[in-house]
Amino acid sequence: MNFIVTGGAGFIGSQIVGHLVKNNHSVTVIDNFHVGKLENLDSFQNKIKILKMDILDYDDLRNAVKNVDGIFHEAALTLVQESFTKQKEYHNVNVIGTENVFNLAKEFGFKVVYASSSSVYGNTKKIPIREDFERKPLNPYGDTKLADEYLVEKYSKLGVRIIGLRYFNVYGPRQNVAYAGVITKFLENIANHKAPVIHGDGLQVRDFVYVGDVARANIMAMGSKVNFAFVNIGMGTALSINDLANMIIEASGLTMKPVHGPPLEGDVRESQADVSLAKKLFSWKAETKLKDWLNVTVQQIMKN
Numbered sequence: 001m002n003f004i005v006t007g008g009a010g011f012i013g014s015q016i017v018g019h020l021v022k023n024n025h026s027v028t029v030i031d032n033f034h035v036g037k038l039e040n041l042d043s044f045q046n047k048i049k050i051l052k053m054d055i056l057d058y059d060d061l062r063n064a065v066k067n068v069d070g071i072f073h074e075a076a077l078t079l080v081q082e083s084f085t086k087q088k089e090y091h092n093v094n095v096i097g098t099e100n101v102f103n104l105a106k107e108f109g110f111k112v113v114y115a116s117s118s119s120v121y122g123n124t125k126k127i128p129i130r131e132d133f134e135r136k137p138l139n140p141y142g143d144t145k146l147a148d149e150y151l152v153e154k155y156s157k158l159g160v161r162i163i164g165l166r167y168f169n170v171y172g173p174r175q176n177v178a179y180a181g182v183i184t185k186f187l188e189n190i191a192n193h194k195a196p197v198i199h200g201d202g203l204q205v206r207d208f209v210y211v212g213d214v215a216r217a218n219i220m221a222m223g224s225k226v227n228f229a230f231v232n233i234g235m236g237t238a239l240s241i242n243d244l245a246n247m248i249i250e251a252s253g254l255t256m257k258p259v260h261g262p263p264l265e266g267d268v269r270e271s272q273a274d275v276s277l278a279k280k281l282f283s284w285k286a287e288t289k290l291k292d293w294l295n296v297t298v299q300q301i302m303k304n
Contacts (some may be wrong), residue, residue: 171293
């Protein structure tokens with residue numbers, strides 16, 4: 001089949017591309033390379049088509065998508081802290097750019113699986129979080145992801161097939177340090193024999209899910225008979241940031257303790273996915289265990 005991956009040179013997008021190539025699909029990557037890197041596509045670059053393009057360029061995008069079976073829409077700005085100072089830019093890319101994709105899906109009839117986010121929930125009254133919980137984002141980035149979900153509800157009523165995958169804390173190879181989650185930042189410190197820096201008391205909890213599992217969820221969602229849904233994509237377990245830091249220190253063999261700094265604005269307190277819907281709709285569940293991945297990765301870092 002013929003697929004497009006927007007943001008296909010990025011952290012998650014390039015993993016989706018790799019899965020599609022492995023399964024002998026025809027793949028076109030659309031990326032403006034604001035964050036994405038060509039090197040993320042190195043191992044299969046000769047098997048795909050790459051278009052340097054911005055999703056805000058509607059006419060160019062329209063010409064690119066005319067004959068596709070589906071689009072995996074991963075192109076987005078994702079830094080929570082940056083979203084406070086660049087609200088217009090985040091709205092343009094994450095909302096207007098996303099509506100461009102949905103509008104073209106309406107015109108040409110292809111299916112869309114796109115990156116929503118657990119940030120749409122904000123601080124919930126309890127965990128684990130189900131898809132039917134109230135959506136109250138705490139930051140402008142989350143606001144853009146919620147605006148996208150309102151667009152999904154609008155376009156699905158017009159017959160467009162769209163699935164929004166609400167990613168929890170994704171980790172793994174190819175994660176850009178500038179646009180990274182807490183794991184990447186902790187690993188960077190450990191590589192330099194520096195203590196991990198925790199924002200706040202470290203009692204906040206997160207649900208960490210491996211990028212390869214996330215990519216697989218996208219493929220399974222696209223191949224499913226589901227035409228409209230919002231689905232949590234996480235491991236389904238909660239881990240405190242303190243425990244994460246100590247897990248990484250232990251794997252490194254270094255003798256140190258985490259350092260605590262001021263809390264971050266717009267930071268969610270507790271985040272853990274109820275992943276039963278993903279299993280029900282796509283027969284998907286995460287397979288990679290964080291501790292196993294960290295042990296291997298930290299040992300590799302310490303050897304370098």
